Amino acid sequence: MRACNQTCKALMQYDFTCDDDDVPVSGCGCPEGMYLDENGICIDKTQCPCYISDNVIKHGHSATVQGAICFCKSGVLSCSYTKSEDSRQDSPGKVFLNCDGLQKQCAKSCQNLNVPCPSLCVPGWICPNNQVEDRNGNCIPREECSCLYGDAFYNPGATIQLDCNKCTCQGGSWDCSENQCSKTCLVYGSGHYITFDGQRWFFDSDCEYVFVQV
Known part of the structure; x- marks a missing residue:
């Protein structure tokens, strides 16, 4: 049986344990087509709740997420704005990310360019066409x-x-650039050291140490 994608959360977020090639072991899990809910009970996919951060939205219920109305169906959120809300002035040039599947998208800014998107998709306004937010929240090219x-x-x-x-x-x-810069180290007092990388250390013993070796 499968060892990953066992929980209802796997319906909206990528389970990275699926990338591991583990040796098969004895254990138990939910039957095919059933998933663990937040209480550790195997339930049918059609009854799975949805998850936004630490919030749980039950199947068939709706909630407001960042101003959008999100409806939970079979463990997957479907969010939408009304036409009037879609033209809000606080999100110029942005598009709404509707987490209606395993989308590996998230709101990117100049400050988190190299940070991967979280596994759990969060509905909200994002910059389109590979653009990112600047410090003022405007969409600009990377x-x-x-x-x-x-x-x-x-x-x-x-x-x-x-x-x-x-x-x-x-x-x-x-x-x-990658020039090799000259560095210094320092030994002073009783067991005080500043190494070449600028780190400070303090330890005292009867051992002998090699500080520099060429």
């Missing part, structure tokens, strides 16, 4: 994203100096 360093944002094309390397802002990420 290549126009600014980069964060410290507490400051830098426009695309801006450069900063990190040790002996030069970094250029490109599409929300820093592209840095």
Whole structure:
């Protein structure tokens, strides 16, 4: 029998355990066509609830999610806006993501470009055509994203100096040269160390240590 996609949550989110090639073991699970609910009971797919974060929406019930009316049917949410709500001024140029299947989509911003979408789809407004949100919530092409360093944002094309390397802002990420920079380490007091990567350590013993070796 299958070892993954055993729960009602698997109807709306991808079960990453399906990617593992495990050795078969003894155990128990739900029969074909049945899924575990939040109480660990095997129920028919047509009775599965839907899940948004920690909220459970029962089969046949509806709930409001980010201003949308979402209806749960057989473990899958179907959400929609009314025509008047679809023209809201706070979501210019965005499209509504309706989690009516295993869609690997989510709201992307310049700050989370390299963060994968959560396995559980969340209905809401997202930028279309591979665009992302800037700091003001507007949709822009990825290549126009600014980069964060410290507490400051830098426009695309801006450069900063990190040790002996030069970094250029490109599409929300820093592209840095890979020069080998000189580093220092420090040993002081009784068991105080600052290693080449700038980390501070404190330990005391009767052992002998090699600090640098070429």
